Amino acid sequence: MGLLQLGPFLLLAVWAYTAIAMESHEHHLHISTLMMKVEGQLEAIQTLQDNIKKTLEEIRAAQSGARTTSQQAACLGNTYSLDTKSSFVMKDEIVTMNNGHSIRMDDILYGYDWVFESKRLFSAGSWLGVQNQQDPADVAAIQQLVWDIKPKVIYDIGTNVGGSAILFAHIMSQYAKPGEATIVSVDPKHYSINWDDAAKQLCPKCTSVDSNPLWNNYVQFVQARSVEPQAIAALEAAIAKYGGPVLISVDGWHEYPEVYEECVTFAKYVTVGSYMIVQDTKLDRIFNKPGPRQAVYDCLVNNTNFVIDKSREVFLYTQHSDGFLRREH
Ligand SMILES: C[S@@+](CC[C@H](N)C(=O)[O-])C[C@H]1O[C@@H](n2cnc3c(N)ncnc32)[C@H](O)[C@@H]1O
Ligand SMILES: *[C@@H]1O[C@H](CO)[C@@H](O)[C@H](O)[C@H]1NC(C)=O
Numbered sequence: 001m002g003l004l005q006l007g008p009f010l011l012l013a014v015w016a017y018t019a020i021a022m023e024s025h026e027h028h029l030h031i032s033t034l035m036m037k038v039e040g041q042l043e044a045i046q047t048l049q050d051n052i053k054k055t056l057e058e059i060r061a062a063q064s065g066a067r068t069t070s071q072q073a074a075c076l077g078n079t080y081s082l083d084t085k086s087s088f089v090m091k092d093e094i095v096t097m098n099n100g101h102s103i104r105m106d107d108i109l110y111g112y113d114w115v116f117e118s119k120r121l122f123s124a125g126s127w128l129g130v131q132n133q134q135d136p137a138d139v140a141a142i143q144q145l146v147w148d149i150k151p152k153v154i155y156d157i158g159t160n161v162g163g164s165a166i167l168f169a170h171i172m173s174q175y176a177k178p179g180e181a182t183i184v185s186v187d188p189k190h191y192s193i194n195w196d197d198a199a200k201q202l203c204p205k206c207t208s209v210d211s212n213p214l215w216n217n218y219v220q221f222v223q224a225r226s227v228e229p230q231a232i233a234a235l236e237a238a239i240a241k242y243g244g245p246v247l248i249s250v251d252g253w254h255e256y257p258e259v260y261e262e263c264v265t266f267a268k269y270v271t272v273g274s275y276m277i278v279q280d281t282k283l284d285r286i287f288n289k290p291g292p293r294q295a296v297y298d299c300l301v302n303n304t305n306f307v308i309d310k311s312r313e314v315f316l317y318t319q320h321s322d323g324f325l326r327r328e329h
Contacts, residue, residue: 082106083110087281087293088109088313088317089321090105090316091104091105092105092106093105095108105316109316110285113282113319116135120196120198120202121135122134122196123194123198123203125139125203126163126203126206127163127166127170128212129207130161130162130206130208130209131160131194131203131206132166132167133196134163134167135317135319138319139167140314141312141315141318142167143171145275145277145312146171146247147171147174147175149274149275150175151172151244151274152176152243152244153181153182153184153242153243154168154182154183154246154247154249155184155186155247155266155269156184156249157186157251157252157262158187158226158250158253158279159185159186159187159191159221160187160191160194160195161192161193161194161199161206161208161209162212162219162221164249164251165185165209165221166209166212166219168183168249169183169214169215169218169219173214181218182218182238182241182242183220184220184231184234184235185219185221186222186224186225186226186234187252188224189223190223191221220234222234226262227265235266235269239269244274245273246274247270247274247277248262248270248277249276249279250262250278250279250292251277251279251280254279254291256290256292259278259295260299263276263278263296263303263325264302270306270325270327271327272328272329274326274327275326275327276306276325276327277320278292278293278320279319280319280323281296281319281320281322282319282320292323293321296308296322297322300325305329306325306326306328307325308322308323308324308325309324309326312326
């Protein structure tokens with residue numbers, strides 16, 4: 001019950017009390033004064049209530065105005081219209097922060113892509129002491145995926161110094177004993193050499209991967225390009241020995257022709273329900289040319305048994321948007 005509805009009851013109660021208590025003229029006068037006071041206070045409440053209603057209406061109007069179209073959003077301070085090259089989940093949402101800034105989700109996420117590249121943060125991360133070229137959001141998202149699928153064979157394209165192999169091996173070690181599952185990690189360059197000369201400065205405490213027991217227990221390194229016969233032979237031998245699920249991680253040479261070839265070549269090895277993770281699809285947009293992301297789209301034209309699984313982009317920020325490909329049948 002609102003205060004306004006209470007008003008008449010309050011008046012009635014006071015009148016009733018008056019009727020009983022009326023003993024003297026003075027007393028009656030005093031009560032009349034109090035009555036007038038109550039009436040005045042009720043009016044003040046009414047005015048306050050009206051003001052609150054008006055303010056609430058203003059808030060509602062402002063809120064509906066904030067959910068605008070791209071065009072209107074472009075007029076909101078420094079919120080620009082949506083970049084059509086974005087493939088982030090919720091890319092077009094406007095985030096209004098308590099510092100008074102309104103900014104598009106895409107600018108937040110793509111802005112972080114720029115920070116990550118320009119500060120060379122890809123060399124800042126490590127897993128169990130091994131330099132790992134994965135951003136933290138994707139480390140977590142990939143961990144969730146690998147734990148869900150529990151692959152027996154992971155084909156780790158692009159070893160570099162073993163950071164992704166060690167991450168995969170660590171997760172694998174929690175659901176399979178050595179000899180029950182494996183990672184075939186391939187790179188034409190030896191894992192003792194980092195392709196990024198500056199990596200040592202960004203990760204001064206990083207250690208060599210072969211001093212980690214997980215490397216010896218779970219990883220087979222093949223020094224070759226991913227599509228070379230000896231690499232494919234190692235993958236097929238692993239599948240023959242350990243079975244599925246099979247997961248493919250594409251993180252080698254990030255140019256369109258290589259990624260397209262890898263996607264088309266390795267799609268058939270992915271078991272139903274498992275994934276191919278095509279990494280660094282963000283590069284198409286950063287370099288403004290067809291790259292890993294376009295390779296995914298073209299690869300899926302003929303591999304219609306795969307779907308892009310947006311539900312794997314759990315933290316919205318990912319460097320592999322549209323790159324989590326699940327085999328459906
Ligand atoms: C981005 S790094 C890989 C990072 C690593 N996966 C990690 O998360 O720490 C890319 C690596 O791919 C290797 N590479 C280049 N061409 C390749 C190919 N055709 N097959 C496999 N690896 C390749 C490069 O030598 C380089 O070490
Ligand atoms: C799909 O496969 C056909 C037949 O092999 C080929 O000609 C075509 O280029 C492929 N399309 C794409 C987008 O890869």
